[in-house]
Amino acid sequence: MSHFFPEVLAPAGSLDKLKVAVLYGANAVYVGGQKFGLRTAADNFTLDELREGVNFAHDRGAQVYVVLNSFLHDKDLSELPDFVNFLNEIKVDAVIVSDLGVVKTVSSLSSIPIHISTQASTLNVEAAKLWKSMGATRVVVGRELSVKEAGKIKREANIEVEMFIHGSMCMAYSGHCVISNFTQGRDSNRGGCAHSCRFEYSLDMGLDTEEKKKAFFMSSKDLEGLRILPEFINEGIDSLKIEGRMKSHLYAGTMSKVYTEALAYYREHGNFLSDDLLYWESELKKVSHRAYTNASLVEAAGTDSIFNERENTETEWQMAGTVIEASPKSGIVIEVRNAFNQGDELEILPFKGQAITIVAREITDIMMKPVARTRPSTLIKLPYQNGVESLHLIRQKVKV
Amino acid sequence: MKLTTFAQSLNDLNLIKDQGLQEVILGHQDFSRFGKLKTEDFFEFSKRAKELGLKVIFEWDILMTENTFAKLALEIVPLLDSFDSLRVQDPGALEWGLKNTTKPLQFIAENGNHNLPGLQGWIDHVQGRMERIALSIELPKIKIEEYCKILKVPCELLGLGRILLFYTPRQLLSPLSEDKLSFNQEISAIGESEESPHKGFPIIENRHGTFMFHIKDFCLVDFANELKSLGLGFFRIDLRFSAFDQLKEIKALTEDFNEDSFIEFKEKYPQDLMRGFYLVNKTDVLFPKLKNHRLQSREGNYLGEVLEAEKGSHLAIFVKNFKGLRKSDKLKIVHPKGEVFEALIYSLRNLSLEEVDYIEPQKTALIQFVGGVWVKSHVFYQHP
Numbered sequence: 148m149s150h151f152f153p154e155v156l157a158p159a160g161s162l163d164k165l166k167v168a169v170l171y172g173a174n175a176v177y178v179g180g181q182k183f184g185l186r187t188a189a190d191n192f193t194l195d196e197l198r199e200g201v202n203f204a205h206d207r208g209a210q211v212y213v214v215l216n217s218f219l220h221d222k223d224l225s226e227l228p229d230f231v232n233f234l235n236e237i238k239v240d241a242v243i244v245s246d247l248g249v250v251k252t253v254s255s256l257s258s259i260p261i262h263i264s265t266q267a268s269t270l271n272v273e274a275a276k277l278w279k280s281m282g283a284t285r286v287v288v289g290r291e292l293s294v295k296e297a298g299k300i301k302r303e304a305n306i307e308v309e310m311f312i313h314g315s316m317c318m319a320y321s322g323h324c325v326i327s328n329f330t331q332g333r334d335s336n337r338g339g340c341a342h343s344c345r346f347e348y349s350l351d352m353g354l355d356t357e358e359k360k361k362a363f364f365m366s367s368k369d370l371e372g373l374r375i376l377p378e379f380i381n382e383g384i385d386s387l388k389i390e391g392r393m394k395s396h397l398y399a400g401t402m403s404k405v406y407t408e409a410l411a412y413y414r415e416h417g418n419f420l421s422d423d424l425l426y427w428e429s430e431l432k433k434v435s436h437r438a439y440t441n442a443s444l445v446e447a448a449g450t451d452s453i454f455n456e457r458e459n460t461e462t463e464w465q466m467a468g469t470v471i472e473a474s475p476k477s478g479i480v481i482e483v484r485n486a487f488n489q490g491d492e493l494e495i496l497p498f499k500g501q502a503i504t505i506v507a508r509e510i511t512d513i514m515m516k517p518v519a520r521t522r523p524s525t526l527i528k529l530p531y532q533n534g535v536e537s538l539h540l541i542r543q544k545v546k547v
Numbered sequence: 548m549k550l551t552t553f554a555q556s557l558n559d560l561n562l563i564k565d566q567g568l569q570e571v572i573l574g575h576q577d578f579s580r581f582g583k584l585k586t587e588d589f590f591e592f593s594k595r596a597k598e599l600g601l602k603v604i605f606e607w608d609i610l611m612t613e614n615t616f617a618k619l620a621l622e623i624v625p626l627l628d629s630f631d632s633l634r635v636q637d638p639g640a641l642e643w644g645l646k647n648t649t650k651p652l653q654f655i656a657e658n659g660n661h662n663l664p665g666l667q668g669w670i671d672h673v674q675g676r677m678e679r680i681a682l683s684i685e686l687p688k689i690k691i692e693e694y695c696k697i698l699k700v701p702c703e704l705l706g707l708g709r710i711l712l713f714y715t716p717r718q719l720l721s722p723l724s725e726d727k728l729s730f731n732q733e734i735s736a737i738g739e740s741e742e743s744p745h746k747g748f749p750i751i752e753n754r755h756g757t758f759m760f761h762i763k764d765f766c767l768v769d770f771a772n773e774l775k776s777l778g779l780g781f782f783r784i785d786l787r788f789s790a791f792d793q794l795k796e797i798k799a800l801t802e803d804f805n806e807d808s809f810i811e812f813k814e815k816y817p818q819d820l821m822r823g824f825y826l827v828n829k830t831d832v833l834f835p836k837l838k839n840h841r842l843q844s845r846e847g848n849y850l851g852e853v854l855e856a857e858k859g860s861h862l863a864i865f866v867k868n869f870k871g872l873r874k875s876d877k878l879k880i881v882h883p884k885g886e887v888f889e890a891l892i893y894s895l896r897n898l899s900l901e902e903v904d905y906i907e908p909q910k911t912a913l914i915q916f917v918g919g920v921w922v923k924s925h926v927f928y929q930h931p
Contacts, residue, residue, distance in 0.1 A: 246661075247669060248664040270613065270639065271612065271617070277672070319713045333834075348740045352723065513857075513900075515900070528898075
């Protein structure tokens, strides 16, 4: 059995999500500042929040990587040095970069480790060697690679390798789609992606009839690699990346928890029991997602990796709220995200271990008046229960 | 400025020679996205091109995952004597060409590569072997001019041809086809979406994946003289999806531009034409509108966020600042829509409803209700 275990790298679109991901077990998080990343519409971090996020993560043994993975134009690049100097000062653990100009800028100003973003579509040993010679310490390989190919890249290029294990996927080679640039005037590779690949298209395929095929033909299913974890470990993949800086707290927490717990189980037992796998898979299904595929992790993605459905936000489970304080004195204080009723069954997700199921029998508002039905964006209290802590996430099965 | 183009038939080679071009790009079916030449065809085309005195450029623009790369890179070796320059897009192919051949290298830097240090970096990396660099069509002319002047190798730009919008190795059309397709068969379609204002995207699926193009082709033929004066080295004419004999008209237009002839040319050309971002690239101007402005205002004296606003009763503020919140603090509260309220705290309680003088960071404070303030309002200290 291999003694090497990869890190779980979780997305953190905001400081709150960083805390959630770290507390739920992520070994590292990746975050974006207000510029230079690919999620223009995300919360992203202010400078103060970056500093606090790095301190929070480091205090708990986790690392913070900052995305600088836009394809920067000269004018953007001129604004980069101040930010790089700041990242150096607050001791971020790495930057994630896709553009050679950014690699050159970062390496000329700092010794911050450079990870080559998946946007650079590093697909083979030679490309990894090239990036290594440019100063990169890690490549986030393209999602078109199998785990075995990625392992070969690690061994032959002698560089750290990071692979996506979970989340939404570009259908195109990352960094090789400019639909938004030319159809919406938004540079997809500087954070303006309009997700045109998720649209429904009518396709005239030259058939004799007038009929056009309607299909979401460019929409990919979501990646899910839980069952392939042993292969990631055996191939020595350094980091397992979870996509989704724009996604919810529940997503950041659940993904961090499931993958770190699965890895810890494997570390202890050297195998997975089917019951545990089924449990973790059921947990992954409790967050909003498209149909899952293992895409190219084992062999090149086939036609069954196409989602071909309209996007929807329907989920079986939803986030009920977040615990903001829990003590015998104050009770469990919850910031409500989605309404629930007195008597409803809720699941509180502890940072480790199985969910705690409770029935919301006694709900009060913050001033201790009884509440029959909670409202989003309000605070409510439940009686204190041992083991419940601040930032625990609470979910509820959606009633049909 | 020289013209360069692709040949897909032996007749194309003759026309290229007749038009006075000095080189040809050949696409082998295993290495070029739209290449159709088998190895034996490649040898024949190469031989013929050399007889015509044309320089032969071998195009390797397919992005290859490791297993394919390792296998196919070896297959270039027997072809090495049949071409003069190796033209690549994948940095891995560039590295392979650098280490395993002595050929001059051409780098297709059309994907991203919108800054000078990056472009210079590719050139420096291959240590004098870079023969040419193909620039992105997203660059405006001011940048093309700058790069042509500063970079020490000739620059190339697409002058006419399809605009590739999307490239995936996955086969996206064949699942929709009713026919069973053979390995080498190509499928094409024209796509449109109600969610996009554009109609008529050409889409091709071949053995290398699926490619979607813009509804209009890219054309700078009417700017050829200007590009020449900017110092552009090579002007690429890609007629792989249209009639190759239009090369004659294009050559004439690039040498002696004539508006009437250009109008006539455009009428015959199978697609509408556009100049893309040649005059200006403003693909980042919409970004401020994508941002939530409220989220940008958390620098400085940011204290925290309003979690609950109960009219006539209280505001619950989650204290994020390391300084915490004191009863004497004066607050500035910014409503999600931007309206600003000021408040001097006279009631401060914790979540156990105890009156306190101080709330520590990462805890929630209850203060008196401030009219007009909503949940998600941002709270700042008025003092530094």
